[in-house]
Amino acid sequence: MVDDHARLAQSVARVLRREGMAVDIAYDGTVALERTAEVDYDVVVLDRDLPGVHGDRVCHELTREPLRTRVLMLTAAGALADRVRGLTIGADDYLPKPFAYPELVARIRALGRRTQTALPPVLTHGDLTFDPAQRVASRGGTRIGLNPKELAVLEYLLGARGRVVSAEELLERVWDAATDPFTTTVKATMNRLRSKLGEPALIETVPRAGYRL
Structure with a gap:
């Protein structure tokens, strides 16, 4: 999330985290470019009128290489010419301010799916099913009450299709840069999940490697 209006950036981050997303915040274009050089983000929500490096320049830098990161322009400049300009320089989507949070979440999820290997609309593993659009998990036809982080971890494991996923990978993809890398939050979340x-157990711990379904 890149926006020089701190309250807005923090508000958006809170909403997205409640939806189970990992969110880092940058308040200027310079920091945004530094962060995106270090982390392979699924989606960058980018304001245009940024201090340091203008948002248009940030967008250009992000999209000139064949990276998987998608760019959603989020700005007060909502005229047609501004939208066309944003899309012309490489943005994947454009949402003018003011905006509705549900629409922002839906657009980010849609862009995020485009960065990943194509997956079916409903993910399954044995009698376990997960609907990413509805954020609903069930087993044997019975809905399971999971919080957003548990849903996000389950979705990531299902998307890995049996591949071992490390705790470090989960921290990067499900949590964010503010999370202590030595925290036990992944282990605690996995235990709750x-x-x-239920039984029989579906999640396997692979010693010194991580977790897999």
Whole structure:
């Protein structure tokens, strides 16, 4: 999330985190370019009128290489010419301010899906099913009450299709840069998720490697 209006950036981040997304915040274009050089983000929500490096320049830098990162321009400049300009310089989508949070979330999810290997609309593993659009998980036809982070971890494991996923990878993809890399939050979340999914157990711990379904 890149916006020099701190309250707006923090508000958007809170909403997206409640939806189970990992969110980092940058308040100027210079920091945005530094962060995106270090982290392979799925989506960058980018204001145009930024201090340091203008948002248009940031967008150009992000899209000139064949990276998987998608760019959603989020700006007060909502005239047709501004939207055309944003899309012309490489933005994947454009949402003018003011905006509705549900629409922003839906657009980010749609862009995020475009960065990933094509997956079916409903993810399954045995009698476990997860609907990414509805954010609903069920097992044996019974809905499972999961919080946003648990849903995000489950979605990531299902998307890995049996591949071992490390705790470090989960921290990067499900949490964010503010999370202590030595935290036990991944282990604690995984334990809760295992318990809620029930028996027989579906999540395997691979010693010194990570987790897999």
